[in-house]
Ligand SMILES: Nc1nc2c(c(=O)[nH]1)N[C@H]1C(S)=C(S)[C@@H](COP(=O)(O)O)O[C@H]1N2
């Protein structure tokens with residue numbers, strides 16, 4: 137059970153740092169649970185300062201173990217367990233993001249600079265992979281719109297293009313050609329500016345594990361997971377629809393929009409239902425919702441578009 141706290145008073149605001157750290161370890165241990173300590177919520181434990189968000193789902197988050205050991209991150213291998221095994225080799229500090237194209241203030245932005253003055257929020261979102269499995273992940277991040285507004289979007293910009301780091305020395309998957317590296321994705325500008333669209337820097341209150349896309353990754357909860365590009369080093373505002381890795385690799389199977397839609401099957405499998413990771417071998421299957429359950433917030437973005445088509 138997650139115990140709701142006042143959003144602006146933090147455990148470590150009222151606790152000396154050393155006590156905080158040792159309590160934090162205690163909280164994470166089975167001892168705390170066995171002793172019946174009532175601080176079981178993820179928001180209590182972690183290094184990052186953040187506020188809870190009304191945009192979070194009340195679905196039960198997956199365990200940290202599932203979230204960090206069942207991943208798609210082809211730069212570290214195509215197996216679900218490869219990223220957990222291999223991603224420790226990635227150097228995430230120093231890190232910078234090149235922001236350019238149709239923006240007022242293009243440049244190479246250090247991660248510290250990007251994170252300065254942002255207010256981090258916890259966003260507990262469903263993640264629906266196009267492969268018909270899903271999870272619930274308590275991300276820590278901030279709206280992509282905040283960053284785009286800071287660098288200033290110039291008139292004429294219609295899309296946002298994203299690129300993952302290209303560094304084959306540290307990313308064994310990039311030494312093969314499973315994908316056309318670097319991994320690239322894109323959003324329409326209104327999708328990028330939507331309040332549900334975040335850049336995540338953490339999960340479960342701590343900085344992002346490498347296998348989840350450290351130090352900065354996109355999360356777009358109403359689209360298939362492949363849109364949520366990891367370990368971003370480049371953001372470009374463009375007039376033309378940008379290159380998107382899976383869409384370009386196999387456009388008959390993966391659209392540019394890639395909105396979760398239970399009524400449009402993948403050519404090789406049904407999208408009507410999904411397997412919730414961690415929910416048990418037999419109990420884990422559940423119906424997939426239109427826009428992954430975010431239709432009330434996002435359906436208006438696509439009025440007039442044929443949702444049955446793979447855009
Ligand atoms: N750079 C990069 N980003 C990526 C991927 C990838 O292979 N490389 N896989 C995508 C897919 S298919 C999914 S489902 C999600 C998985 O995110 P998670 O491992 O944090 O759950 O990351 C997406 N982002």
Ligand SMILES: [Mo]
Pocket residue numbers: 208264265266267360361362
């Ligand atoms: Mo995915």
